[in-house]
Amino acid sequence: MNFLEWKSSYEASPGVYGVSDCCLALADWAVANGYEDGAEDLRGAYQTEAQMYAIIAAYGDVVDIVGRCATIAGCKQIQRQTLGSIAVIGNPQNVYRQWGAIWDGARWQVRLKDGFVAISARPLKIWAV
Template sequence: MRLVYRIMHTWMATPFVWGQSDCCLGLADWHMLVKGGEDPAAALRGAYCDAVSCQQLCGWFTRPVEVIEDCLARVGGLPRVVAPEVGDVAVIVIPRKERPLPAGALWLGDCWGCKGPEGATTLSPTLVRPLACWGMDHAA
């Protein structure tokens, strides 16, 4: 099974829990699966328990790109890319009536995959806006 679908199945089978298995930590799990080594989000894992404490700890809702950049910097970083390839990661913005919602996402080739409250979801690129993308340099 292709690794991108393996991680999507893992996200589907795992409940969404802030600070344990959320969209940001899902990207860290993906990084460890592909690249191995240290957890890029080790400093965040288990350090918050809801949206409010997540924002207080790292600023996810106001500076999501910087949160991912900070995590990636801990493990040597990844290059930014303009056109993602399968397996690349991003921060996307999901439009909502209340306020736009940032989310960590994985490019699947024709849509974005996200870890969310319903497990895992796919989102059309026409419905979301990427804020930043990073190349995983991996044949996913």
């Protein structure tokens, strides 16, 4: 699937915790490309930022929870990003500065409340989609 077309359609709706946040966007992108929904059990499990961080803390950090979802979906970890690959980017020591992102070929795209934003950041782990 073409990422830019998918992105445009996806951000037509607002970002909502537990529905279409930065990490669930990764699972939605993978599903749009024929992968299993690795985040099915997380959908609707939280409605606030505090609830989201409580779930993340239960898994360790964002890398751990996205890694779990990527494994369930069947996405393979890779060393270098390619168009459409997913990742966790940000600070490895600060869970509040980690985001799920999709590589658009030039920069990481992170789903926030009002749509995607392009961010230049270090990927902590990357998976192929």
